[in-house]
Amino acid sequence: MTKTDEIAGHTLVRDAAGRLEPWTSWREALALEMRFYRTCPTDHGYPRFVCETFLDAAWNPGSGRSDIIPATQNGTGILSYLKYYDFTDRKDPWLLDVAMSMGDYLVRETLTPGGGIYPRFTRSTGLRGQFPLAADSGSQSDRPYEIEPDKGGIAGYALTLLCEAARSRDPIRARRYLDQALHNARVLAANQQPGDATRSPWPFRVDYRSGEPRGPVSGNMSFILRLYDALLELEFAEFRTPRDLLWSWIGRHQLVSAASDGALFAQFFEDHDTPTNRSAWAPLNLARYLLERRAAVQPSWLDDAGLLIDFTRRNFTHLEFGTTVCHEQDEDPQAWGGVNSTYGAVLAMYAAAAGSRSIADEAHRALNFTLYSIDADGRPRDVHTNPAAGGWQEDAHTDVIHNYVDALRVPAP
Numbered sequence: 001m002t003k004t005d006e007i008a009g010h011t012l013v014r015d016a017a018g019r020l021e022p023w024t025s026w027r028e029a030l031a032l033e034m035r036f037y038r039t040c041p042t043d044h045g046y047p048r049f050v051c052e053t054f055l056d057a058a059w060n061p062g063s064g065r066s067d068i069i070p071a072t073q074n075g076t077g078i079l080s081y082l083k084y085y086d087f088t089d090r091k092d093p094w095l096l097d098v099a100m101s102m103g104d105y106l107v108r109e110t111l112t113p114g115g116g117i118y119p120r121f122t123r124s125t126g127l128r129g130q131f132p133l134a135a136d137s138g139s140q141s142d143r144p145y146e147i148e149p150d151k152g153g154i155a156g157y158a159l160t161l162l163c164e165a166a167r168s169r170d171p172i173r174a175r176r177y178l179d180q181a182l183h184n185a186r187v188l189a190a191n192q193q194p195g196d197a198t199r200s201p202w203p204f205r206v207d208y209r210s211g212e213p214r215g216p217v218s219g220n221m222s223f224i225l226r227l228y229d230a231l232l233e234l235e236f237a238e239f240r241t242p243r244d245l246l247w248s249w250i251g252r253h254q255l256v257s258a259a260s261d262g263a264l265f266a267q268f269f270e271d272h273d274t275p276t277n278r279s280a281w282a283p284l285n286l287a288r289y290l291l292e293r294r295a296a297v298q299p300s301w302l303d304d305a306g307l308l309i310d311f312t313r314r315n316f317t318h319l320e321f322g323t324t325v326c327h328e329q330d331e332d333p334q335a336w337g338g339v340n341s342t343y344g345a346v347l348a349m350y351a352a353a354a355g356s357r358s359i360a361d362e363a364h365r366a367l368n369f370t371l372y373s374i375d376a377d378g379r380p381r382d383v384h385t386n387p388a389a390g391g392w393q394e395d396a397h398t399d400v401i402h403n404y405v406d407a408l409r410v411p412a413p
Contacts, residue, residue, distance in 0.1 A: 008384045029378075032374065049398075057388060071106070075158040076394060084405055110123045110132065110133055111132065120183060125142045151270075152224075156184035163177040185236075204217060222288075225250070250286070277330050283312050284308070290302075292349075337395040337396055338395040348360060373386075
């Protein structure tokens with residue numbers, strides 16, 4: 001057997017035309033992975049994958065890695081566990097328990113101190129083993145006192161959804177989730193700028209004490225938009241103006257950018273700080289927003305989603321084992337689990353809306369590819385080139401499950 005005969009230890013399965021097929025069904029792979037995550041030990045009352053970013057397949061923290069990414073990891077994790085909970089007809093209360101553990105961790109352990117320009121705001125990065133995170137615990141490419149405003153949007157939106165899901169289980173905890181989401185949104189609104197053709201409404205990074213910015217463009221604006229929308233649906237009318245201003249900037253500047261160089265989709269990932277480093281994650285998640293909201297937000301929603309997908313295809317796709325897959329950013333050519341499953345899910349949603357069987361097929365092949373990173377025991381790898389299971393928990397697990405659920409819910413075109 002040659003290396004081209006397998007992916008992540010699985011022998012490749014192909015159809016009669018040579019196209020990549022899954023090694024098992026998507027549903028079974030997800031069930032295997034969830035059974036494996038049920039075995040995760042706890043630290044300080046949290047499943048270890050909630051408060052650690054780098055873990056091996058035996059749940060040991062990654063050697064030499066003390067950095068964590070709490071907001072993205074647990075924000076997307078809440079989305080994954082809530083979606084899978086609904087997808088499995090809410091039969092397993094453990095799924096909601098884990099989502100609530102993620103919410104508890106975000107609310108109790110990850111906030112900035114009470115003073116400064118971004119007080120008690122969800123942190124983008126930190127250091128493992130701190131409960132709560134220390135004031136100067138910024139890590140990866142964040143400086144010690146820096147936060148990333150867009151990550152507060154991810155966490156806030158997830159906490160808003162979690163409040164609704166948890167209300168009947170524990171109304172006091174549910175209210176804490178909503179209170180933190182409201183607080184994040186109010187801090188964001190207080191610091192929101194109009195933005196223009198060279199700057200987003202928030203910088204990518206900011207010193208939470210002084211407000212000193214670093215990086216004029218933050219590509220991920222769709223989750224702050226989602227946070228505003230969710231709170232407006234709960235009748236917090238104070239977010240109408242900031243939401244409309246943000247949407248205006250997206251329509252006037254960011255979407256236009258996707259038709260050219262995509263400069264306004266620069267900067268998303270916590271471990272990079274090149275100001276011009278564009279990502280695939282941000283335009284794909286904006287496309288998902290449009291595909292979910294449709295004409296309620298934009299008459300040209302389908303064309304605009306197509307524009308964002310075309311931009312992603314031009315700049316961030318390549319072939320692996322004869323399959324088109326998506327890599328995450330200009331500075332990283334690997335098809336990590338989070339971004340490639342995002343690509344497959346958003347492409348599947350677009351294919352259904354556009355009635356395109358060829359695009360649906362491309363979406364499924366991309367998702368089949370990432371499925372190979374889950375082994376027969378349910379242990380995922382963050383990227384197929386990792387020699388062993390484990391790695392970044394976002395790319396291995398928390399930002400993967402919800403994408404398969406979205407794709408499984410999409411009717412075939």
